[in-house]
Amino acid sequence: MRAIEFKNVSFRYEDMPEPVLKSASFSLEYGQLALLYGDSGQGKSTVLSILSGVIPNVTKGTLSGEVRVGGEDVSGQRISDICRRAGVVLQNADAQIIHQRVEDELAFGCENFAFSPEKITDCIEKACGRMALCPQWGTRTLSGGQKQRLITASALATEQRILLLDEPLANLDRKGAAFLMASLRTLAESGYAVLIVEHRLEQVLPFAHEVWRLRNGSFERQTGREALCTTQPEAAEPIPTEARREEPVMTLHGVGWRAGGRSILEGVDLTIFRGKADQLVHDDRLVVEIQRQGNCKIKNRKSEGKQSCTEIQHEYRRIDSQQ
Numbered sequence: 432m433r434a435i436e437f438k439n440v441s442f443r444y445e446d447m448p449e450p451v452l453k454s455a456s457f458s459l460e461y462g463q464l465a466l467l468y469g470d471s472g473q474g475k476s477t478v479l480s481i482l483s484g485v486i487p488n489v490t491k492g493t494l495s496g497e498v499r500v501g502g503e504d505v506s507g508q509r510i511s512d513i514c515r516r517a518g519v520v521l522q523n524a525d526a527q528i529i530h531q532r533v534e535d536e537l538a539f540g541c542e543n544f545a546f547s548p549e550k551i552t553d554c555i556e557k558a559c560g561r562m563a564l565c566p567q568w569g570t571r572t573l574s575g576g577q578k579q580r581l582i583t584a585s586a587l588a589t590e591q592r593i594l595l596l597d598e599p600l601a602n603l604d605r606k607g608a609a610f611l612m613a614s615l616r617t618l619a620e621s622g623y624a625v626l627i628v629e630h631r632l633e634q635v636l637p638f639a640h641e642v643w644r645l646r647n648g649s650f651e652r653q654t655g656r657e658a659l660c661t662t663q664p665e666a667a668e669p670i671p672t673e674a675r676r677e678e679p680v681m682t683l684h685g686v687g688w689r690a691g692g693r694s695i696l697e698g699v700d701l702t703i704f705r706g707k708a709d710q711l712v713h714d715d716r717l718v719v720e721i722q723r724q725g726n727c728k729i730k731n732r733k734s735e736g737k738q739s740c741t742e743i744q745h746e747y748r749r750i751d752s753q754q
Contacts, residue, residue, distance in 0.1 A: 432502040434593050434624030435459040435482065437650070440496030442477060442486065453648030453678040459626055459641070461592065462674070464619040466635045467628045468658065469645035475628045478645065479595050482626075483512040483519045501593060506726050512531065515544070518586025522601040524578035533559065533573075533581060534566035540589040558584040562614060576607030593624045600631045612638045632658050679703065 437457045443450035451474040454697055460464050467474055480486040487494050488510050498505045523528060530536040534555050540553040559566055562580040573581060577675065579599055596614070600608040609728040616638040619625045628636050637641065642658050644651045678729030687694070 432461075433499070434459050434461045434463075434501065435626065436499040437478070437495065438497060438499075440481065440491055440494070441492045441648075441695055444476075444479065444490070444492040447492075450493075450648060455645075455649050457643050457650040457652075457737065459624050461624045462619060462622055464625040464627065464638055466615055466632070466634060466639040466658070467626060467643045467645060473645045474648065475645055476639055478595065479519065479597055479626075479628060481505075481662060481703040482513075482517060482595055484508060491605045501555040506629040514591070515589075516591060517592035517595055518589065520579075520583050520586055520594060520596045520599055524575070524582050524602070527582045527585075528570050528578060533564050533568045533570060533584075534583060536570055536586055537566070537588040540585050544589050546589075554588040558588040561618065566682035570626065574607070575602050575604075576610060579603060579607070579611055583611070583615070587618075592622065594605040594626070595619070596625070596629075597631055599627065600629055605634070608634045639730055656696070 435456060435458060438453045438454055440452055441450050442452045453486055455474075455478075467475055467478065477486065481494070482505075484498055500513055503516070505513055505590055508749055528536055535601060537555045537580065538551050539552050546554065556637060558564075562584040564577065564584055568577075570578070570581065579602070582748060583594070583596070583599070586598075596615075599611060603611065611633060615627070616626050619640070619721055623642060627635060627639075634657060642653045644658065679702050681703045686696060686699040686701075688696040700747050722739055
């Protein structure tokens, strides 16, 4: 069963003469992170509105074709029915956060789904663990990246296995964007289906399994390099021949490091070659290696048990200071 199926979908807003979507088709599997991009006005937000049920329940127009979310046809379903299978995360986190503490914010959706108190506690703990949040943190003092992770965690807490994100990197710096993308990639690898609408392609492409371009009302499947050539030609230029050498400029083999009684690095192997651009993005759970050629390696570290809120705060301050 596919997470999302869009089959020959056409849609025209009732106040527009031409359709935004024209027999458009694409699909998304569980276990994948897909990027959807395109120029402004091409219909990206329309696609998310159809998948979430906003179209046609709130926004009216002429809709045809077949749309299935979580294996069910959304035709005739209410938004409240669809949202039990798919969580929507918008770009303005402040507009979506209503409670003063992280745990209350996460509990809000669970209570609306009539989860038992025991299940709510368990869902909050799991969602905080996945998004590196502490239940006792105040929501008004969170950074932009932490707020974005919080609204993503709100969807995880209510157990939707499909996540729809509309420009989640819009208000994040590069470090915050890289951390969020690494977290979303990890979710996808664990069986979630993640669809991201985003303009900052260079931040998303290293983590994406699928890339779709929306143009002239239809979907086009693309590779990461094709996407970069379309929007940022200079970023996709091949490495000059004179720079392509097999000569390593730095090599690490079996490197380990302990500090404060904790193992920070264990058996790290890394070779950087001349003519390559590499970026390391890390938190306490994973290491992501991004290569200019588009390859991405994610290594999960062994869990060392639960951390207290104080330990989490200390760890992220340490990471911030190193980066």
